[in-house]
Amino acid sequence: MQSTEAAAITSPAEPVGRYRWRICALLLAATTINYIDRQVLGVLAPELQKIFEWSEVQYGYIITCFQAAYAIGLVTAGAVIDRLGTRLGYALAIAVWSLAAMSHALVGSVAGFALARFALGLGEAGNFPAAIKTVAEWFPRRERAFATGIFNSGSNIGAIVAPLTVPIIAVTFGWQAAFLFTGVLSAAWLTTWLISYRPPEQHPKLKASELALIRSDPPEATERVPWARLLKYRQTWAFVIGKFMTDPIWWFFLFWLPKYLHSEYGLTLLGLGAPLVAIYVLADVGSIAGGWVAGRFIKMGWSVNRARKTAMLICGLCVVPVVFVSQVQNVWAAVALIGLATAGHQGWSANIFTLPSDMFPRRTVASVVGIGGFGGAVGGMMIATFTGFLLEATGSYVPVFMMAATAYLLALGVIHFLVPKLEPAQL
Known part of the structure; x- marks a missing residue:
């Protein structure tokens, strides 16, 4: 059987197809839409706060509802997708978040927006578990990291597209249209997915040679390791605490x-586009550079432990200057400081997401990532509520930027304390 598969892969008579990359393109589109949908409220927040007269605390509660649902979804989505299968599981997730996104246009109260955000968080939590499972089904092991990197870039693309398109739609057609438009994008993707997606063995457009390539890896161990067992290891807690301390900073930037920028520099809805795009382009650069730096250190002969932590230190130091953002008077100086911080975060994120694969066997990596994602979402809930109360009481963002400046170095200290050599967990 193996010799037959090898012949199918290398046979000049039947070159290996590339249909799997069409599936990857669908995952990229879904992740982009995912981030556009979650960004709409943040982009429109200055205008919606005027229309509905939300207090800062109320806005914080609305964001907290999204984070709470996202945390719950990260715990449950994997099991639901495993039970339903990738095709139906992914369809269910995007159907929920599509309807939730559009439902924002129908509400006009704090409770209504909070409920819509909760539903959006539940649906959007299914995106990454479903996409990662799809990659595992459609790609051989040697291509999975590249495929994951491609679809994950949709998070930064979505963060860039939202401030470019949402203000124009809102000004031209009303704020409700912005929520309806992104919901329509999700619905269009859902239709395409249901029509075109089948498991590789059942897909009529997949060549036998490409299927042989996809299934060319040795069988992987599938024994499930319960969460309760993983929580006994300090390697798990190093990842969870690192995510808990630093993910909230990214959520703060997003929402x-x-x-x-509106309150400090008087930017209008249309004026927000260029600064936000600049910030998230820098974040995209940081994501690529952070992973490249660690890989470069490893190629130079450094240990994984030294390379990973040095790269994380560099990324953490990039966030420190954001503490001075409240002291600058020019909006583009502020954009530069915040952009450097978002670049640092994304570089940090590229490295911290590799820690589970550095320390755990492959069959447990997804579970450890899910636990860490839950911790990060809980941290996001806390910073949303804290920021709301802080702004209501003081009107100052300074304490939050101080937290951002110190969070990464403190988190790295905790990680190094718990896993000084990134030694593998002995399951």
Whole structure:
């Protein structure tokens, strides 16, 4: 059987197809839409706060509802997708978040927006578990990291597209249209997915040679390791605490930056586009550079432990200057400081996401990532509520930027304390 598969892969008579990359393109589109949908509220927040007269605390509660649902979804989505299968599981997730996104246009109260955000968080939590499972089904092991990197870039693309398109739609057609438009994008993707997606063995457009390539890896161990067992290891807690301390900073940037730029520099809805795009382009650069730096150190002969932590240190230091952002008067100086911080975060994220694969066997990596994602979402809930109360009481963002400046170095200290050599967990 193996010799037959090898012949199918290398046979000049039947070159290996590339249909699997069409599936990857669908995952990229879904992740982009995912981030556009979650960004709409943040981009429109200054205008919606005027229309509905939300207090800062109320806005914080609305964001907290999304984070709470996202945390719950990260715990449950994997099991649901495993039970239903990738095709139906992914369809269910995007159907829920599509309807939730559009439902924002129908509400007008704090409770209504909170409920819509909760539903959006539940649905959106299914995106990454479903996409990662799809990659595992459609790609051989040697191509999975590249395929994952491609679809994951949709997070930064979505963060760039939202401030470019949402203000124009809102100004031209009303704020409700912005939520309806992104929901329609999700619905269009869902239709395409249901029509075109089948498991590789059942797909009529997949060549036998490409299927042989996809299934060319040795069988992987599938024994499930319960969460309760993983929580006994300090390697798990190093990842969870690192995510808990640093993910909230990214959530703050996503949901509060438009409000900050509006309140501090008087930017209008249309004026937010260029600064936000610049910030998230820098974040994209940081994501690529952070992973490249660690890989470069390893190629130089450094140990994985030294290379990974040095790269994380560099990324953490890039966030430190954000503490001075409240002291600058020019909006583009502020954009430069915040952009450097978001670049640092994304570089940090590229490295911290590799820690589970550095320390755990492959069959447990997804579970450890899920636990860490839950920890990060809980941290996001806390910073959303804290920021709301802080702004209501003081009107100052300074304490939050101080937290951002110190969070990464403190998190790296905790990680190094718990896993000084990134030694593998002995399951």
